[in-house]
Amino acid sequence: MKSQGNRDVCQTECVHTERVARVRDAMHAENLLLELAEVFKVLGDHTRVRILHALSLTELCVCDIATLLALSSSAVSHQLRILRAAKIVRFRKEGKNVYYSLDDAHVFNLISEGMAHVREG
Amino acid sequence: MKSQGNRDVCQTECVHTERVARVRDAMHAENLLLELAEVFKVLGDHTRVRILHALSLTELCVCDIATLLALSSSAVSHQLRILRAAKIVRFRKEGKNVYYSLDDAHVFNLISEGMAHVREG
DNA sequence: ACTATGTGTGAACAATTGATCATATGTGAG
DNA sequence: CTCACATATGATCAATTGTTCACACATAGT
Numbered sequence: 001m002k003s004q005g006n007r008d009v010c011q012t013e014c015v016h017t018e019r020v021a022r023v024r025d026a027m028h029a030e031n032l033l034l035e036l037a038e039v040f041k042v043l044g045d046h047t048r049v050r051i052l053h054a055l056s057l058t059e060l061c062v063c064d065i066a067t068l069l070a071l072s073s074s075a076v077s078h079q080l081r082i083l084r085a086a087k088i089v090r091f092r093k094e095g096k097n098v099y100y101s102l103d104d105a106h107v108f109n110l111i112s113e114g115m116a117h118v119r120e121g
Numbered sequence: 122m123k124s125q126g127n128r129d130v131c132q133t134e135c136v137h138t139e140r141v142a143r144v145r146d147a148m149h150a151e152n153l154l155l156e157l158a159e160v161f162k163v164l165g166d167h168t169r170v171r172i173l174h175a176l177s178l179t180e181l182c183v184c185d186i187a188t189l190l191a192l193s194s195s196a197v198s199h200q201l202r203i204l205r206a207a208k209i210v211r212f213r214k215e216g217k218n219v220y221y222s223l224d225d226a227h228v229f230n231l232i233s234e235g236m237a238h239v240r241e242g
Numbered sequence: 243a244c245t246a247t248g249t250g251t252g253a254a255c256a257a258t259t260g261a262t263c264a265t266a267t268g269t270g271a272g
Numbered sequence: 273c274t275c276a277c278a279t280a281t282g283a284t285c286a287a288t289t290g291t292t293c294a295c296a297c298a299t300a301g302t
Contacts, residue, residue, distance in 0.1 A: 044162030
């Protein structure tokens with residue numbers, strides 16, 4: 001911790017409150033953009049989009065989705081795990097089944113806006 | 122083309138109009154979902170999200186973006202190429218410069234909705 | 243207890259992708 | 273034309289990713 005000779009290090013107190021606040025805000029915005037990219041990355045897969053589209057219509061359990069999209073339960077479970085980790089879907093256990101649905105209205109809106117965009121292309 | 126013995130092939134005309142229409146609609150929806158996944162895939166990158174966030178504030182040329190985000194012009198150009206191909210950004214040439222902006226309101230809304238979602242997480 | 247069923251997880255492999263470097267195009271100024 | 277500058281592209285390489293297979297876990301019924 002011998003930083004006496006380093007002029008970049010505060011000797012006593014020298015915090016530039018406003019400057020620090022501005023940088024902290026910028027860093028926070030950067031973090032949000034990073035999270036946003038993560039969300040889009042998770043949405044950016046054919047299989048997951050198909051799952052989310054189905055879930056935008058109604059709550060479904062794993063085997064419902066597997067049947068509906070002609071996928072293995074394993075494949076569906078893997079993708080749901082990713083969607084869960086990204087907080088894009090919710091889940092609810094009932095007996096042997098686990099029912100999934102979209103996490104919130106924002107997710108629904110993302111799907112809707114995206115669909116509107118591609119429909120116009 | 123010897124398919125006489127194949128009972129799955131029409132001998133004369135046997136088009137099930139309503140059935141074909143239903144399948145065609147489903148295929149069209151599938152294509153849209155595929156395109157939607159492509160759009161999200163393109164949005165799902167930290168660098169591209171940062172570019173789009175900047176463009177959501179104002180139109181910018183390549184070197185503006187490169188300076189703003191501390192990236193090489195090459196890197197920016199590569200990402201803009203991808204964004205252009207996905208019809209997520211527009212561009213406009215003026216002298217030596219090429220100015221980029223978001224393609225339409227849907228793209229702006231996608232960024233907004235996404236930001237709203239991550240802000241709540 | 244055992245069995246069947248629904249779901250989750252780990253490993254391995256092929257395929258895709260972003261960053262970088264070098265180079266190419268294009269445009270305006272001198 | 274030549275030079276400087278803005279932008280675009282191609283190739284390469286490391287890293288990430290989706291799928292598959294195999295197996296593990298949990299729950300309900302017998």
